[in-house]
Amino acid sequence: MLTLSAVCKRYPTGDLALTDIDLALPRGQVMALIGPSGAGKSTLIRCVNRLVEPTTGSIRLNDTEITRLSSGKLREARRTMAMIFQEYALVDRLTVMENVLSGRLGYVGFWRSFLRRYPQETVTEAFRLLERVGLAHALDKRADALSGGQRQRVGIARALLQSPKLLLVDEPTASLDPKTSRQIMRLIRELCAERELAAIINIHDVALARQFADRIVGLRAGEIVFDGKPGELTSEI
Ligand code: ADP
Numbered sequence: 001m002l003t004l005s006a007v008c009k010r011y012p013t014g015d016l017a018l019t020d021i022d023l024a025l026p027r028g029q030v031m032a033l034i035g036p037s038g039a040g041k042s043t044l045i046r047c048v049n050r051l052v053e054p055t056t057g058s059i060r061l062n063d064t065e066i067t068r069l070s071s072g073k074l075r076e077a078r079r080t081m082a083m084i085f086q087e088y089a090l091v092d093r094l095t096v097m098e099n100v101l102s103g104r105l106g107y108v109g110f111w112r113s114f115l116r117r118y119p120q121e122t123v124t125e126a127f128r129l130l131e132r133v134g135l136a137h138a139l140d141k142r143a144d145a146l147s148g149g150q151r152q153r154v155g156i157a158r159a160l161l162q163s164p165k166l167l168l169v170d171e172p173t174a175s176l177d178p179k180t181s182r183q184i185m186r187l188i189r190e191l192c193a194e195r196e197l198a199a200i201i202n203i204h205d206v207a208l209a210r211q212f213a214d215r216i217v218g219l220r221a222g223e224i225v226f227d228g229k230p231g232e233l234t235s236e237i
């Protein structure tokens with residue numbers, strides 16, 4: 001479903017962050033991307049939706065050559081690749097529901113005035129998602145009144161409201177305690193299974209990667225040094 005071919009990224013500073021990455025991700029697969037800080041994990045995830053422009057190589061999502069899209073078409077394609085962030089990237093002064101709806105709207109500045117004219121089915125879908133992630137009771141709470149785990153649940157619901165085919169997840173548990181981290185990873189895992197969603201999860205914690213991913217890819221200095229099932233990972237990356 002997602003294919004990276006010979007992807008390289010060299011930043012203008014000269015840092016070679018990715019070297020010749022070949023990777024194919026089938027539908028529904030949850031892949032954990034592990035490796036030490038600076039290995040290129042964030043760069044790889046951001047190349048897929050072109051928040052970072054790959055220097056060379058090609059990235060395809062189904063029939064779409066992501067690396068060739070004009071900016072208008074890229075905006076469309078990004079809807080199918082929702083992102084979940086380490087620091088949640090919520091708008092603090094907006095409510096839980098408003099934050100989730102902003103995922104579909106695509107930008108948040110004006111959305112409040114849009115709300116009354118918002119399609120009822122989108123609001124209903126947002127509500128269902130909030131029920132699914134366990135936040136139906138907190139719709140009207142402001143985002144800054146939530147715990148870290150709750151904030152990440154909002155981030156997950158917001159991503160799913162985009163009806164993506166692929167989730168790009170960047171260190172989703174880095175700011176959470178161990179128990180909450182496991183809950184969040186389990187939730188992402190279950191939602192991917194329910195919706196046949198593929199995911200790339202950039203994660204520091206190897207134990208979590210082992211527990212919740214179908215596949216582990218290890219990066220070191222911009223190169224793939226491991227690619228296999230969690231059970232096959234024996235050494236440190
Ligand atoms: P991570 O926890 O993923 O390793 P970093 O702390 O390395 O994140 O990077 C944080 C931010 O700084 C990112 O947006 C990254 O793109 C940027 N960054 C990292 N290294 C450099 C660099 N050498 N020059 C400029 N920006 C950098």
Ligand code: ADP
Nearest residue numbers: 011013015017036037038039040041042043044
């Ligand atoms: P990871 O997510 O595995 O920590 P990154 O993708 O953040 O790794 O970084 C990979 C390499 O690219 C590092 O050497 C980092 O310093 C460099 N890098 C990341 N972002 C930038 C940036 N915006 N500008 C320059 N160098 C960067």
